[in-house]
Amino acid sequence: MTQRRVVVTGIGTINPLGNNIAEYFTNLEKGVSGAAPITHFDAEKFKTKFACEVKNYDPAQHFDRKEVRKYDLFTQYALIAATQAVEDSALDLEKIDLEQAGVIWSSGIGGLKSFFDECLGYAEGGMTPRFSPFFIPRMIADIAAGFISMKYGFMGPNYCTVSACASSNHGLIDAFNYIRWGKATVMVAGGSEAAVNEPSVGGFNSMHALSTRNDDPQHASRPFDKDRDGFVIGEGAGALILEEYEHAKARGAKIYCEIVGGGCSADAYHFTAPHPEGKGAKKAMRDAIAEAGITPDQIDYVNVHGTSTPAGDRPELKAVAEVLGEHVYDANISSTKSMTGHLLGAAGAIEALACIFAINHGTIPPTINCENLDPEIDPRLNLTLNKAQKREVRCAMSNTFGFGGHNSTIILRKI
Structure with a gap:
């Protein structure tokens, strides 16, 4: 079988260094640290009191109140990054074959905060258990892929890859292969995580995996340094539009690069x-x-x-x-x-x-x-x-x- 070439024609992100690609790239070049004291919850009792959080985030700028009720934070980040990437790709949704467009979205943990909040509510409740009807769909890791496909009507391959911290590379490889093998023409691929919360920080602390450099958060993530003492947890999302090369060329798409190989x-x-x-x-x-x-x-x-x-x-x-x-x-x-x-x-x-x-x-x-x-x-x-x-x-x-x-x-x- 002749394998087709796969290129990247759209990108988007929301992460600790920026709420869009321009901000992210600028701060990457400058060498900016995204670490700061945790604001998502009161971390005073935790061994680690800082993280790399998304900055200046207001869900009301992106979603209405009904949508926010349905979306865990990891799904919100996913939709924001994916929307940026689709817009950047300049895909004409009325002209492409929606059955040949898919979504493979990755998350290692999914809606952990939603799970934690519902369990707290149950523990603090009265005699009758009360759970939100949105609890299960907010929590499951595959829901972000589903919501992205619903937003754009993409009916091709749609699922979530989960392999802990290797998840979104696996998702990119899968999306790359679907296009190479002729099973899709356009794929939204990427990953999101929103794990700056009590169970995540507490769990990693119990493993002695996180840095505890609370007096100097910005210098806590120090790969290769002899005084490093653990990783710094971050949050956010990144999205790439993968497209078959001839399809991208025919529509005059901007091409960032080609994906040429993957190994697992x-x-x-x-x-x-x-x-x-x-x-x-x-x-x-x-x-x-x-x-x-x-x-x-x-x-x-x-x-x-x-x-x-x-x-x-x-x-x-x-x-x-x-x-x-x-x-x-x-x-x-x-x-x-x-x-x-x-x-x-x-x-x-x-x-x-x-x-x-x-x-x-x-x-x-x-x-x-x-x-x-x-x-x-x-x-x-x-x-x-x-x-x-x-x-x-x-x-x-x-x-x-x-x-x-x-x-x-x-x-x-x-x-």
């Missing part, structure tokens, strides 16, 4: 810790490179998972070095989680957007807050520390890994 694997090792030798990560990267039909020396930028944990940062960088060989010293590497925090299931989506920024602006977003490099990390690596760097990017590779040993890698190419 399992560590088969531990339920939360990555494999210490990065075995699964290496397989995902090698499979993505092979599928892309490129050689490792064509990859100019690697957006690593880079969560700011010793258990994750070290083996990933060693895996990248093994996969790229000596070329690794010519490539740029960075962790944009140093700025955005970790958006869990939405991480892959906003990091794919960071790769698109690098490809289209010839600028590598930095890894901020690395002041004292971990002595176990190869100092010859160009980790793009603390300041953006200019260079042409032919191909960018983005890694995301999730609890359960899930690994996913995508490769984007300049066109």
Whole structure:
């Protein structure tokens, strides 16, 4: 079967660095931290009192009161990012085949806040249980994909990929494959997460996974630094419009880049810790490179998972070095989680957007807050520390890994 080419023709986001693409890209280049004290709830009793929250968000600017009752915050973010991306793509919904347009939307957790609130209401209630009729549809992770399809009438493939922090990379790979295989022409793909809430922060605190640098939140997410003490939780959404190349070209669409490969694997090792030798990560990267039909020396930028944990940062960088060989010293590497925090299931989506920024602006977003490099990390690596760097990017590779040993890698190419 002849496989079709897949390009990106629309992008959108709402995340801790900006409520649209322009703001996000500007702050990526500037090296801005999105971390600040938590405002979504009173975090005084928690070990971690800060997060990377979306700023200046008012749902009333986007939805009416009836809609807000139906949408958990993760769905609100999804609809905002997807709407931006569809508008950016300039798709004419009256001309495209809606049965060939689909949505694959990802979330690692879904409506956790809705679940928590309903359980609180039940626990505090009287003799008769009272639950909202919107409780179940607000909570389930697949509902965002459903609402996006309803808004635009897209009748093609429609579902949610859930693989913890690898979720939206898996979703992008699935959307890419549907178009390559001729089962769709246009796909909305991306992810959203709204997990800055009591059960999420409390749960990650109990695992000792989150930074507790409460006196200096903006410098808490510090991948590769010897003094890092955990990740910073983030929230928001990223959306990409994937389109068959000839279809995009025929309508004169703006094309940001081409998606050329994806790789997926399992560590088969531990339920939360990555494999210490990065075995699964290496397989995902090698499979993505092979599928892309490129050689490792064509990859100019690697957006690593880079969560700011010793258990994750070290083996990933060693895996990248093994996969790229000596070329690794010519490539740029960075962790944009140093700025955005970790958006869990939405991480892959906003990091794919960071790769698109690098490809289209010839600028590598930095890894901020690395002041004292971990002595176990190869100092010859160009980790793009603390300041953006200019260079042409032919191909960018983005890694995301999730609890359960899930690994996913995508490769984007300049066109």
